[in-house]
Structures are given as C-alpha cells and as structure tokens.
Amino acid sequence: MAWGHSGPPSNDPTDERKTVCQDIGRVAVIGGGPAGSAAATRLAHRGAEVTLFERAEFPREKVCGCCLGAAGLAALDAIGVGQSVRELGQPTTFFHGYFQTGRGGTREERIHSTRGVRIPIVQGTALSRSQLDLNLLRWAEQAGVNVQQPCGATIVSQDPSGVWVESESGGSQRYDLVVIATGLTGKFRQSGAAELAWKQTPHGPMGISTHLPRPIAEEMAWQLEDGEIQMHCGEEGYAGVVQLPGGDLDIAAAVHVRPRNSKEDHAGKRAIEAAVESLLLNSNALNSRQSDRLRQWFAEGASWQTTPALRRKRVAGNGRVVAIGDAAGYVEPLTGEGMTWGIESGLAVADLWALYQSGRMTADKEPDFGAHWHARATKFQTRRRRLCGWVTGWVRYRPARWLARGGLQRAGWLAAPFTRSLAIGPRFESTTTLQRPLASIADASHRTHPSS
Numbered sequence: 262m263a264w265g266h267s268g269p270p271s272n273d274p275t276d277e278r279k280t281v282c283q284d285i286g287r288v289a290v291i292g293g294g295p296a297g298s299a300a301a302t303r304l305a306h307r308g309a310e311v312t313l314f315e316r317a318e319f320p321r322e323k324v325c326g327c328c329l330g331a332a333g334l335a336a337l338d339a340i341g342v343g344q345s346v347r348e349l350g351q352p353t354t355f356f357h358g359y360f361q362t363g364r365g366g367t368r369e370e371r372i373h374s375t376r377g378v379r380i381p382i383v384q385g386t387a388l389s390r391s392q393l394d395l396n397l398l399r400w401a402e403q404a405g406v407n408v409q410q411p412c413g414a415t416i417v418s419q420d421p422s423g424v425w426v427e428s429e430s431g432g433s434q435r436y437d438l439v440v441i442a443t444g445l446t447g448k449f450r451q452s453g454a455a456e457l458a459w460k461q462t463p464h465g466p467m468g469i470s471t472h473l474p475r476p477i478a479e480e481m482a483w484q485l486e487d488g489e490i491q492m493h494c495g496e497e498g499y500a501g502v503v504q505l506p507g508g509d510l511d512i513a514a515a516v517h518v519r520p521r522n523s524k525e526d527h528a529g530k531r532a533i534e535a536a537v538e539s540l541l542l543n544s545n546a547l548n549s550r551q552s553d554r555l556r557q558w559f560a561e562g563a564s565w566q567t568t569p570a571l572r573r574k575r576v577a578g579n580g581r582v583v584a585i586g587d588a589a590g591y592v593e594p595l596t597g598e599g600m601t602w603g604i605e606s607g608l609a610v611a612d613l614w615a616l617y618q619s620g621r622m623t624a625d626k627e628p629d630f631g632a633h634w635h636a637r638a639t640k641f642q643t644r645r646r647r648l649c650g651w652v653t654g655w656v657r658y659r660p661a662r663w664l665a666r667g668g669l670q671r672a673g674w675l676a677a678p679f680t681r682s683l684a685i686g687p688r689f690e691s692t693t694t695l696q697r698p699l700a701s702i703a704d705a706s707h708r709t710h711p712s713s
Contacts, residue, residue: 578631
C-alpha cells in the first residue's frame, strides 16, 4: 500500500493524533467507503471503540468520477489523512467544459458549434476509488478501528440502550451506535429492528463509469492537460473525464435514458452506454480518428459499471441506527461532491455522537439520537446539494448550454461563485485539537459556511 511521504499514523501511544476526549461507547460502522472510513476514524479519535464491517475485498473499483474537491480534502485534513490523499492523487485545477449546442447539419457543423470553456477551480485531486478507499481504510485501522473485511453484518435488534449486530465472522455483539455507510443502494441487512424508510423512490439520471487504459489513450493521443477535468454537457446529461495517476482516463457520466424494460435489461444498459458515447463524440474534444478509435473501444473493450438513479431521500436516523453519505439519500453530484458529502457527514455524525454521549445535546429536543441526526442531516450541506441539483438539471437544455458557453467564453469569472461554493464546506476541528474541552470542539465542528 502506498502511503505517500507523510506515512501512516504513528503507533506511538503519545502521538497527539490519537489523543481522545472521553470514552463514548462501542460503535459499529457498516460500509468501508469514504464515508464509513472517515466516520470510523473520527469516532476512534473521539474515544469510541469502533468496529467497521466491509463485505467487499479491497481494492475494488466503483462507479465514480474519481475527483475529490477542496472541501473533501479539508475534511480529510481534520482527521490527518488529507496529505496522504494529495500525495497519491493528481492535482485538479480547472474544468474544461464542452457545451453541445449544435442541432442538425453535418457532424463537422455540429462540432464547429461546440467550443470548450476553461473554468479555474480551487485545487482538488484525482484518484481512483480503489486507491482512495484502501488508503482511507488503512488509516482507520491505524487510528485503532477494528476492521472486519470481507465481512457482512446484520442488525438483529435494538432497544433504547443499544443495537445488536451479528457478523459473518460469528457471534452477536451489542453496540451503543450503528452507522450505516453502504453507498448508493443504501441497503443493509436487518431483521426489522432499524428500518430507515426511503421517503423518495430513485429517480433522475443513471450513473455509469469506466477506465480507458493508458495504452489506448496514448494510441488515440487523447492527452489531458495537467490539472484538467473535462466536462461534456449535452441533452443526454454530462460526462466527465480525468487522468488518474498511472495514465488511465476515468470516464464517468450521469445520463438520462428512457425507463428500462425489465425484459430488455441488456438493451437498457446499451442505451446508457450509447448516451455516454454521444456526449463524448459530439464535442470538439476529439478529432475524427480519435472518435473512431474510441467508438471501437466502447464496442469491443470497455467494461462499464452503473448505479441506480442518482436522486433519492430517506429517514437518516432511527433510535441508535443512523445513515451517512449516499446511504442517507443523495442528490446527483457533479464532479466528486458525493465523496465530499459522505466524508463530511462521517465527521459530523461522529462529532454529534460525542456531544450526545456527553449529555450536552438537548437543543433539538428530539427523543433519541437517530432523530437528532435526521434533523441535522436534512439541513446539512443543503445549499451545495441544491446548487449541484440545479446545475445538473439546467445543462440538459440546449438554450441554457448556449447561454453558458457564450457567457463563460466572454466572462469566465461568472463561474467563480459556483466553484467557490462547492470548495467550502463545514469547518471541522483537527484531530490534534481533541485535547480541548468537548463542548468547544463540538460547537466549532458544526459551524458551517453559508454555502454548505
């Protein structure tokens, strides 16, 4: 495992990164992605005895744009992990947006009507999910988290004092809190004891991604500039392309297709792939030779992963079972915001739990911790989620893309409020300050910028 120059946390028990405030009980985290690992690490720093259950074997890839923005890195800095992620990844510094506005005519005429727009962003990083997830999980282990992998877990029962969880490794254990971080599907095994009801059925675009291997990218001469995130926007939705460490290109998209006939599953998947192909080939990013080679690779060699529809809401807490990240509901992200929101929610639920265990969390006047968290989660990151939802819906319409292309080509600064808003999230106290009184830390941890 590559840790970067800063290395993993020290095993020295005097290391201030391991300083904790108090014993806040036993916590189980189900799911080892960015949200789950961040929550487990923060909880361990807070003083909890944490067990993390992840049923998959790492490393593994997932549908993802592979971009983590400045707000996500800042949240990781609070648990001492941000620098290792920066060292493993590739810096991202600007969007190169292609807004398809041509209609009819020849392909050359449509391409001529599509011009790229360069939009600076606050620096983030590009890193494959296989590397990111493994790195975060290893840091959680070093923080003292007991990682059970591959190992599924089932919630058996809960009462006001705790939750019983049975794992595939054998036996049933009682935990004071269970954190669900199972991603876009939001599924977790339970026996009717901790229902977190969905308030909204999945709808909106479908997510899809693949990696274009470096040799093929080089053969095509499809070379991105240092720091570039390509965004191809059209009627079908949008597709992002970023270069990963090692030279592969990650292609990820959110596309709108007609409802899939259950009897024609393969036809439905092909429709999603065709929509991505249309977004990439109907822009001026690639010439005719490159387009032909990409089309051939799509037909013969591409390995696609898909997601459920990218808009959904659920009840985020019930008793002592809470959901974070995409498992708590999601709004279609643009370029990596989903990972950022998951990491931030992991830290936020850990800080809220520490406050709850101290007996100081009474302002919301809710009957249990799950209700407290649901109240917080419904307001958490609201502005940034709405902003992403508005932009991703807006770019589907040709007049809007025409206005965006013309306006940004003449005045690129018009995008600055949008990019700055996505780059600023909640301000979390650093792990190195956890010697401070609990109340002051909790207050600071939940101060948020208005754009959150």
